[in-house]
Amino acid sequence: MRTSRFTALGAAALAALALTTGVFAQDSVTITLMGHSSSPAEDEALSASIAAFEEAYPNIDVDVQLVPDFDTVLQTAFASGDYPEVFYTGQSQFGRYVNAGVIANGSANIETPEGFYPALAAVYTVGGELYCPPKDFSNLALEYNKDLFDAAGVEYPTNDWTWDDLRAAAEALAASGTLPEGTVPIALNPDIDRWFAFYVQAGGTFYDEDGNFVFANEGANYDAAITALEFTSGLALDGLSATSSDLSAGWPGEAFGQGTAAMTFEGNWIVGYLADTFPELNWGTVEMPAGPAGDGTLTFSEAYCVGADNAHPEESWLLVNFLTGEEGAQRVATGGFGPMPPREASGETWIEAVGENGAAYVAGGAYAVAPVTPSDYDRDGLGNFIGGVFRGDEDPEDVADYAGSEM
Amino acid sequence: MAATTIETVGQTSGASRLLRRLLAALGMTFLILFALVEIVPFVFTIANSFKCLPAINAGPWAFIPTSGFVECRDPATGSAIAASELTNGTTFRPSLEGYQTVVAENLPRWFLNSVIFAIAITILRLITDSLAGYALARIKFPGNRLIFFIILGTLMIPGVVLIIPRFLILKQLGLLNTYQGLIIPLAADAFGIFLMKQFFESIPKELEEAAEVDGANRFVTFFRIILPITTPALTALTIFSFQGQWNNFLDVLIIVGTDPNLWTLTLGLANLQGAGGETLIWNVFLAGAVITTLPMAIIFFSFQRYFVEGVSYSGLAGQ
Amino acid sequence: MAPVSSTTQAAPGGAKIRGKTLQENIAGWTFVGPAMIVLVGFLIIPLFFAAYFSMTDWDGIAPLNRGIRTEENPQGAYAFDGLSNYSRILFEEGRRQENFFVALKNTINYAIVVVPTQTVIALTLAFIVNQRWLKGKGFFRTAFYFPSITSSVVISLIFMWMFSTGGLVNSMIRTLFPSYSPVTWLDNPDGLFHLVLNAVGVDPSRDVLRICDPATFQLLGCEIGSVRVWDWLSGPSVTMTTIMILAIWTTIGTMMVIYLAALQNIPGQVYEAATVDGCSRLQLFRFITVPLLRPTTFFVITVGLIGSLQVFDQVYVMTSGGPANTTLTVAYLVYRSAFRDAQMGLAAATAIVLFIIIFVFTQVQRRITKEV
Structure with a gap:
């Protein structure tokens, strides 16, 4: 009686085991990838990549969720503890998510950690370990309007321009009298990222060796912050630059497209925008001008991160590696979308896809720095004060003091 | 009804008639001026929604379409057509590109969801809000004042701070990504209750007292006597509620944001707008704005005649 | 209802009244x-959640199911922080306090201007539209209400375009005043107020204002809540004014519809009776219309006040609180x-x-409008 009961139990257990393994073999795992919508072409390319992945791994289903107001939705999901296996992470969010412990460490799982642009990899590296492989990125460069330069008889900008060259060209453009009324040499907004860009060119750094945020805090950084602000606000105060709102545009790229500014400093997102919105514009790009401390530009990026509370980590990493490996980067490059592929090897392919204006952005990748602020840094609050310097209402020192003081 | 009296009352002398004319002219001017201020932006919205992107940037002022729709892109090369060919002074060559982009998305589904969602919530609110509003205005029961304060208090909570707690509750109830999840939390609202309460208070008590003498209980009084004479208020509530839910973004985003099949128009269009990073694709955005606004305009236009009906009812009820 | 009514019938006298009360309660x-x-x-329950979080250091990201952070559970999502968040906003000098008081100042400025303006305009419009002699009532009603129909995001973007430096508004003013x-x-x-002072030749120069010395009338440079006295007093910024115009422009439609419904809700016989009693038109308006509209006015002002003190959408879309934090409102903060x-x-x-x-504001307003 007893034995038979045990046998029956054992048999049942065996059967159950067989059933489960059978189920495992046939049934598929579903992982969720949450992100935000990009350009229609990018969205399509993503679905194509996902389809290719699902074909390569038939037992993994990927549920792609592209949601509006992505950061809010993702944060809400984090808070509830039930969040996607894989998600996009912007460089400004990364630190917050790591602090909150919702991102898995990728150092043991990223197949090809070499080959990313160093500045990109650095953004997503904590304590020497790469958490998330970068997805794609953009750099700032100098865009110029060839027709306005030709009309004024001023030489086109070059890749080895310095601040002095920039200012001299702006003065020459203004003095030439050929700029139409309401057109200025430079469209430049008093925003925090443009300050950061010139700060880097003036020799400033964002983090010290211990990982403390040291923007404008003291010594060389403090001086660099003031030098940068003095230079950019000087352009504005001397009438050589104007803000996009002064030029009746939503952002400097729009003013540049409308031909009300001969130069501006935007990232590669402007390439597709100008082609679509201002097809007539005759324009070129060069790298950002070098400041007192040499070359410098900013990089803005996103990465694919894998969630820490995750029932399917293996499958998640398979997907992320598929999307960000060398082939994945090559797919981004040939698409020729706004953002650039994260791997240096694919830079040339991207330039071929978007045309020669892409070269200056790719070149910036060699020395770009990511302007990542600490998780509770009051970016908006600080950004709100820079405009005062551009109008001459505030001293650069005061704003630098404010920025360098503890938030 | 003040209007009636102004017309009928008063043994008018010449001077007062002149004064009245003057006042009327003044009122008319005021009205027309404000109507213009309110309408002009929409003229430009509609005009620009029919333009190619380069044309919007080159000449946002142009508002007179010239004959024939054009393509915004060269069919051979796929590159955008230059603004100089598309707009000139006050005229522009219209295009449907913005609308085509919007319609190419899952528009019918979003539209249907918006309709279901807004209608369901509006109907529920008409019931819950008017019942609660009536009780607070007219019925004396223990807790009446307290409940009114609580309801008023809920209006005072800054909504952004409730996003995460609400999400947690809906998750516990298993209502995320469902129609119920979208409808139940919004089936009553403090604004509507407060609105109805204030309306019921402005109705003279005599009407109900008469009914009570006839032996009718609260429910009968409410449905037979009170509700019919509050058509203007119910109309207002219908319009506010429908409009609020038609344009609701945050609740929809949090509750069904991850299931595109349950998205509403607002959410779908917000997702379209997200494309392109820093840049807003104006023609698509404005086309979306026109498409979402149009149904509301029609509803308002057809419902507004009910604003006048309440008066005739009240005349009858008083007899 | 059935048992209640049977009680009412069975018991005479006091019991009947009690039955009636019970019936009313039910x-x-x-x-x-x-x-x-x-x-x-x-x-309400989410509000209690929020009140609970306000006493923690939760960042709003860490999953709540990890529990409270303790020695044994270092992975916890949050730890109790007592009232320190409140103290950082209200009492501790620093950037958090400054942000809060700047936002508070902006929000109060906004409410003081927007609420009365929109109420008066809405009542006036409703009153005129309600006149019998008016032709095209439907058109006007729709025209005024139209801006409220559209989502605030769309409206805000259109306004940004209209109010840009070379935009519609500036070109129109330039046409009128070259x-x-x-x-x-x-x-x-x-x-x-700063601009008004500048216009009459007084320049409350920044350097003077930085000094805080009550003895030499430089009180304006002193700080209350990390914000200089002069900044408390200098009035809403030009950009804030633009947002106010937008808010008034969108809201008067809604308020007008409410007033219109209220005007229509006043039974005709009330006026007829008063007219028979020999009231003049002015008296009708003063003694019949205004008192009967009082609940509506109370409603319009209360809702307007609460809405103004929570202003968020326009700031979110148009300015993100800038320039120089002059449009930072508490809700946006x-x-x-x-x-x-x-920093949840x-x-x-x-x-x-x-x-x-x-x-507190609505209580004060209740006292002023003497409702209930």
Whole structure:
């Protein structure tokens, strides 16, 4: 009686085991990838990549969720503890998510950690370990309007321009009298990222060796912050630059497209925008001008991160590696979308896809720095004060003091 | 009804008639001026929604379409057509590109969801809000004042701070990504209750007292006597509620944001707008704005005649 | 209802009144029941959550199911922080306090201007539209209401376009006054009183204002709540004024519809009776219309006040609080702390303080309008 009961139990257990393994073999795992919508072409390319992945791994289903107001939705999901296996992470969010412990460490799982642009990899590296492989990125460069330069008889900008060259060209453009009324040499907004860009060119750094945020805090950084602000606000105060709102545009790229500014400093997102919105514009790009401390530009990026509370980590990493490996980067490059592929090897392919204006952005990748602020840094609050310097209402020192003081 | 009296009352002398004319002219001017201020932006919205992107940037002022729709892109090369060919002074060559982009998305589904969602919530609110509003205005029961304060208090909570707690509750109830999840939390609202309460208070008590003498209980009084004479208020509530839910973004985003099949128009269009990073694709955005606004305009236009009906009812009820 | 009515019939005298009261109680609770379930479930309980978070250091990201952070559970999502978030906003000198008081100042400025303006315009419009002699009532009603129909995001973007420096508004003013130099509506932090003083030749220069010395009349440079006295007094900035215009422009339609419905709700026979008693038109308006509209006015002002003190959408779309934090409102600050700065505890505390401020304001307003 007893034995038979045990046998029956054992048999049942065996059967159950067989059933489960059978189920495992046939049934598929579903992982969720949450992100935000990009350009229609990018969205399509993503679905194509996902389809290719699902074909390569038939037992993994990927549920792609592209949601509006992505950061809010993702944060809400984090808070509830039930969040996607894989998600996009912007460089400004990364630190917050790591602090909150919702991102898995990728150092043991990223197949090809070499080959990313160093500045990109650095953004997503904590304590020497790469958490998330970068997805794609953009750099700032100098865009110029060839027709306005030709009309004024001023030489086109070059890749080895310095601040002095920039200012001299702006003065020459203004003095030439050929700029139409309401057109200025430079469209430049008093925003925090443009300050950061010139700060880097003036020799400033964002983090010290211990990982403390040291923007404008003291010594060389403090001086660099003031030098940068003095230079950019000087352009504005001397009438050589104007803000996009002064030029009746939503952002400097729009003013540049409308031909009300001969130069501006935007990232590669402007390439597709100008082609679509201002097809007539005759324009070129060069790298950002070098400041007192040499070359410098900013990089803005996103990465694919894998969630820490995750029932399917293996499958998640398979997907992320598929999307960000060398082939994945090559797919981004040939698409020729706004953002650039994260791997240096694919830079040339991207330039071929978007045309020669892409070269200056790719070149910036060699020395770009990511302007990542600490998780509770009051970016908006600080950004709100820079405009005062551009109008001459505030001293650069005061704003630098404010920025360098503890938030 | 003040209007009636102004017309009928008063043994008018010449001077007062002149004064009245003057006042009327003044009122008319005021009205027309404000109507213009309110309408002009929409003229430009509609005009620009029919333009190619380069044309919007080159000449946002142009508002007179010239004959024939054009393509915004060269069919051979796929590159955008230059603004100089598309707009000139006050005229522009219209295009449907913005609308085509919007319609190419899952528009019918979003539209249907918006309709279901807004209608369901509006109907529920008409019931819950008017019942609660009536009780607070007219019925004396223990807790009446307290409940009114609580309801008023809920209006005072800054909504952004409730996003995460609400999400947690809906998750516990298993209502995320469902129609119920979208409808139940919004089936009553403090604004509507407060609105109805204030309306019921402005109705003279005599009407109900008469009914009570006839032996009718609260429910009968409410449905037979009170509700019919509050058509203007119910109309207002219908319009506010429908409009609020038609344009609701945050609740929809949090509750069904991850299931595109349950998205509403607002959410779908917000997702379209997200494309392109820093840049807003104006023609698509404005086309979306026109498409979402149009149904509301029609509803308002057809419902507004009910604003006048309440008066005739009240005349009858008083007899 | 059945048992109640039987009681009423069975018991004479006092019991009958008690039965009546019981019946009223049951009716009252049944009427408010459905609405209360929804409001308690999805507004009141979440509010308690928020109050709870306001006493923690939660960042709003860490999963809550990890529990409270302790020695044994270092992975926990949050730890109790007592009232320190409140103290950082209200009492501790520093950037958090400055942000809060700047936001509070802006919000109060906004409410003081917007609420009375929109109420008066809405009542006037409703009154005129309600006149019998008016032709094309439907058109006007729709025209005025139209802006309220459209989502606030769309409207805000259209306004940004209209108010850009070379935009529609500036070109129209320039057509009327050729000597007008364009105002940068969307990027001008100067307070209105500040501009008025400048216009009459007084320059409350920044350097003078930095000094705080009550003895030499330089009190304006002293700080209250980390904000200089002069900044408290210099009035809403030009950009804030633009947002106010937008708010008034969108809201008067809604308010007008409410007033219109209220005017229509006044039974005709009330006027007829008064007319028979020989009231003049002015008396009718003064003694019949205005008192009968009092509940509506109370409603319009209360809702307007609460809405103004929570202004968020326009700031979110148009300015993100800039320039120089002059359009930073408390509700936007809550959002910024919660979803940008990863400071949910602080955000919740700010929200609770705002809640209390709104409550106080509406109580004061109740006293003033003497309702109930």
